[in-house]
Amino acid sequence: MNCRRTFLALAAAFAVTASAALAAPAPFVLAKDGKAQIAIVPHGGLATNGVNFAAAELTNFLHRITGAEFPISAKPVPGLKTLALGTPYKAKAVDEISVRVKDASTLDVTGDGAVGTVYAAYDLLETFGCVFVAHDFAYAPLKGELSLPGDYAKTDAPFTYEKRSTWSEIGYGGDRSKWSQILRTRMQVTGRKPGMPEDLVCKRQHDTNHSIGTRWLLMRKFEKTRPDFYAWVRKANARNCMWVCVSNEEMYQEVFTEIDEYLSKHPDQQELSVAIGDCANFCECDKCTALVRKYPDPDGAEAWNVQCVLFANRIGEHFARKYPKVRFNFLPYGGRQPANPEIKLAENVGACVAELWRNHGLSADNNERSDLCLGRICRMASPRCGAYVWDYLGNFNDFLIPYPNHTIFAQTAQYYRDLNIRGVSPQMQFVHFGDLAEFNFWLFGKLTWNPDADLEELIDTYMNAAYGNGARFVREYFDLLEHARLRQRWTWYGCYVNETAHYLTDDDCAKMLRALDNAVNATNGDKPRNMLARRTRIAALSLALWRYNDMIEPAKRLGYALRPRETIWKEWKEAIFAPEHKGANYGMLGENFGTGGYEQRVTNMFAQAAAVPTVFPRKASVIRIDPGMMTGGKKMTRQRDKDGTPYAQLKVALHGEEEGIWMNPGYAEIGYTAKADETGDWYVFATVRTGATVPVDIAAAYMGIYQKWYPNGVKTGGNMETANLKMQGRLGDIAWHTISLGRRRLFDGSRVWIMNGVINPCDFIDVREFILVDPALIEKGAKGTDPKAQALSVVIGADAFDKGANVRVEEDQIDSFKYARAAAFNTNAPVGSVSWTVKAAEAGDWNVFLKIRIGAAIALDQDPAQATLTTPKHCTECGAVQTPARLHVTGALGDESWQLVSLGRAKLTEGMQVNLVPRAAGTNDLPAPHYVDLASVILVDPAYLAKTQPALSSVAQK
Secondary structure: OOHHHHHHHHHHHHHHHHHHHHHOOOOEEEEEOOEEOEEEEEOOOOOOOHHHHHHHHHHHHHHHHHOOOOOEOOOOOOOOEEEEEOOOOOOOOOOOEEEEEEEOOEEEEEEOHHHHHHHHHHHHHHHOOOEEEEOOEEEOOOOOOEEEOOOOEEEEOOOOOOEEOOEOOOOOOOOHHHHHHHHHOOOOEOOOOOOOOHHHEOOOOOOOOEOEOOOEOOHHHHOOOOHHHEEEEOOOOEEEEEEEOOOOHHHHHHHHHHHHHHHHHOOOOOEEEOEOOOOOOOOOOHHHHHHHHOOOOOOOOOOOOHHHHHHHHHHHHHHOOOOOOOEEEEOOOOOOOOOOOOOOOOOOEEEEEOOOOOOOOOOHHHOOOHHHHHHHHHHHOOOOOOOEEEEEEOOOOOOOOOOOOOOHHHHHHHHHHHOOOOEEEEEEOOOOOOOOHHHHHHHHHHHHHOOOOOHHHHHHHHHHHHHHHHHHHHHHHHHHHHHHHOOOOOEOOOOOOOOOOOOOOHHHHHHHHHHHHHHHHHOOOOHHHHHHHHHHHHHHHHHHHHHHHHHHHHHHHHOOOOOOHHHHHHHHHHHHOOHHHOOOOHHHOOOOOOOOHHHHHHHHHHHHOOOOOOOOOOOEEEEEEOHHHOEEOOOOEEEEOOOOOEEEEEOOOOOOOOOOOOOOOOOOEEEEEOOHHHOEEEEEEEEEEEEEOOOEEEEEEEEEEEEEEOHHHOOEEEEEEEEEEEEEEEOOOOOOEEEEEEEEEEOOOOEEEEEEOOOOOEEEEEEEEEEEEOHHHHHOOEOOOOOOOOOOEEEEEHHHOOOOOOEEEEEEOOOOEEEEEEOOOOOOOOOOOEEEEOOHHHOEEEEEEEEEEEEOOOOOEEEEEEEEEEOOOEOOOOOOEOOOEEEEEEEOOOOOOEEEEEEEEEEEOOOOEEEEEEOOOOHHHOOOOOEEEEEEEEEEOHHHHOOOEEOOOHHHEO
C-alpha cells in the first residue's frame, strides 16, 4: 500500500470539501430563538391590495409558527433582513410563482402579478410546514427558528392554468374565510368577493354554463310565440325549449341580435356561452335529422351532438370580425361527438366537456366513451380555444354519505394533462361538511397545480395536519372506503345515488362509525382538530341512519357498542347544525332533499321499521331466468338457435333508429325484475353472445342493475344504478359466454338488464339466461344430500395453488381471505402464471369460475391477462400445450378490483391446470400488468345451475 499517495488523496479530498463548504452561502434566516430576523416589505408600499393581503397572511402564519412578531413596512427596516414581497417579475407562465434568496439580506417572494405573489407567499408557508386543511383551520407547526438555504430558488406554475375553480360552498367564496381558502389552495377566485382586493379576482372570467332557454331565446318569451325556435322531440311530439331547431334561419337571426346587444354592452367580455340548456333534447325535425345524417362518422354512426358544433360555429363565424377576442363556448355532455372530416371547431369556438354518464368511482380515463367525446373535442379544437372540462366530484343525491371518489382525481388529472386540458372546474360535495369535502377541495387544488404530485404523500400530509392524534382513525375510515371502491369490479358509482349497499358491506358500516368515533375521542382537548373530526364523522353518522339495521349484527360481533339510532340521529343534527356550520339547512345536503326532506325521510323510516338485525330469508339457492321470463324494450325479440335453444335478442344500429339508443330501457333492453321474495345477496350471472364488427369492441354491450332504495327495509326514492359491466366483444367470437356482476344485494323491483353498446356497430346481442346464485355456492362450496354424488360446488383457495418462483400467497386484511399474486418479486426469474392443478378428487363435469384481480399498467386494458384451462398432453403435431378453454381478461389502471370470470363448462381430469396468465412485457407494444391475483377457483355443478333450485339446507353447506 502506498501510504504517501493515500495521505495526499485524503488531504486533497478534505481540501475540496472544505472549499465547497466555504463557498456555500449561509442560510437565509427568517426567525431565530423565537425572534423575527426579517421585515416584510410589500412592493408599492402599504395599501389595501393583493400584495398587502399576502403580507398580512405571511406575518400571521409566521407568528403562529415562531411566536415572533414580523413587521410589515413600506421600506426596509434597519437591523432586519428584507422579505421583498411582490417585486416586479416577468412571468413566463400564468400564475407563476418565484421564491428566491436574492442576496444575504433579501428574500424575493413574488410571481405573476398580485395573484402569483399571494400563491408564492402560501408556497413559502407550506415549505415551512403549514397545511391549509380547511377554511376554518390551518395547521402551522411550532418552530423557534426558520431558514432557507442561502441559494434557495424556486419557480413553479400550475399546469391547469386556464381554469381552476369548483362548484362548492367554499368555491363560491362567500366570506373571507372561504375566499382565502380558495387562494390558499392556489385556485382561482371567480368574481368579486366581500372584502377581497380587486386584483385577486381571476383575470379571465369563464362562461361555460347552460344558456339556451335561460339566457338566449328565453323560454318565457318565445315558448308560445315562436315554438319553432326550439327543438322538436319526435317521441313526445313536443318542443323542448332548452335547445334550438338548428335548421331554423329566423332562430339564428334572433340569437345574433340578442348576443350582439349583450356584447356591445360588455366590451371586456372574453368568453360567451352558447351552450345547450339543462335536460335538453336534440331537434328531430326532418330538416335537423337530415342535417345530422349529412355528417356521419366514418363507421356510419350518427353523431347528434353535431347540432351543438354547427350552432356554435355559426355564431362564432358570424361574430369573428366584430368581436375577435371573444371565445364562444358550447357544452358537450358526454355523448358521441362528430368525427366526420368536414367538421372542425371554428377558431373562436371552444368546448367545456361534461362527461356526466360515467363511473364516478373511477378516473376519467377509465370511461370507455371518453374518447368519443373529450378525445374528439380535443382533436377538433383550434389551438386558440383548447377544451375545458366540467368535472364531477360529488354525489348530488346526498353530499354527506361515504362516497368513494376521494382518490380518483389523481389519475384523472394525469389524463387531462396528457390531453393538454388547461381548464377544469368540478361540481363537488356542495357543503363543506360533506364527506371529506374540505380534503377533496384541498387535493383538487394540489393536483390541478401539479398532476404528478405524489398522492399518498398528499393524503398523509393532510391527515396528520388536520387530525393530529385522530389521524390514524380517519385514515382507517379513508382506507375502508378506498378498499370498498375496489372490492368488486363493475360496481357503479353514479353521482345521483343514495344507496351504499352495493359498495359498503354491513361490516364496513360498523367499522367506519367506530373509526370516526375513535377520531373524535382521540382529539378531545385539541379544539380545532376535534371540530374537524366531528365534521368528518357526519359521513358515518349519515351512513348509520340509513344502514342501522345492517350494522346491528356486525357491531355485536366486532365488540362495538352501537348506540341507539335515536341517539345517532340526535348526534347527527347536533353536528350538522353546530355553531361553526352557520347557515346550514336541510336543502344544502343533497339536490333531492329540499327543506325538511332529510328529516322527513328519517322519521318516516323510524316509524315504519323497527331497529332489528337485517335478515334476508332465502327460498332458493339458484334462480334461473330463461328468455320466457325476460322482459324488455321495443327492440327485444325472442329467437331460437337451430338446436332449439331459446334466447332473447337485441339488434340496434348506430344510425337510422327511431329513438335514442344510449341506455334507453324502453327501446333497447333485455332484463329481469326481481320479486319481493328474491330480496337478498346473490351472485348475478348472464350467458350472452355478441356480433362484434371490429377486432376488439371494448363495450359491445352492457350488463347492469337498476334498483330502488330500501334503507332499513323501507322503500324510499326512485331508481338508481348500482352495477354496470362493459361486455367485451371480439370479431368472429360468436360463442356463448357466461359473465358475472359479482355479489349483489337485490331488492324488490331490482332490474338486472343488458343493453347495447354505442362505440362500434354490433350485429346482435343475444341473452340465453340470467342466473342468481346463493353466495354460499361461490364462496364456501356446498355438498348435495347424496354423499356419494359430485358436490354442488367446490371452492379451491390460494393455499392449494401451485408454487411458483414469482408467486406469493398474500392476505386481504379487511375482508380476510388469501390470494396468490404473480408479480416480479424476483427480477431474475420470469413472471409466469398463477395455476391450480386438478386433483383426482376434483375431476368431473364442472362450470369453472375464477375470482381474479388484474393490476393493469394502463387504463382500459383489453388483454392484460388470460384465464386458461390446459391439459398435461401436448399437441402431437406442433408440441404445444393443449388449451381446451381460453378467456381474454380485461383490467384497468385505477380499477384494480376483484372480478369473477368464467371458463365455461369443462370436463376436468386429474393433471389439468386452471391458469391466470399475465401478458408478457412488450406484447403488442403494451406494458405487462404490474401483477395478477387469483383468490379462488370455483367449480359448480352444471346440472345444479341448469334450473331453479330450493334453498340449501344447513347440512348441504360446507
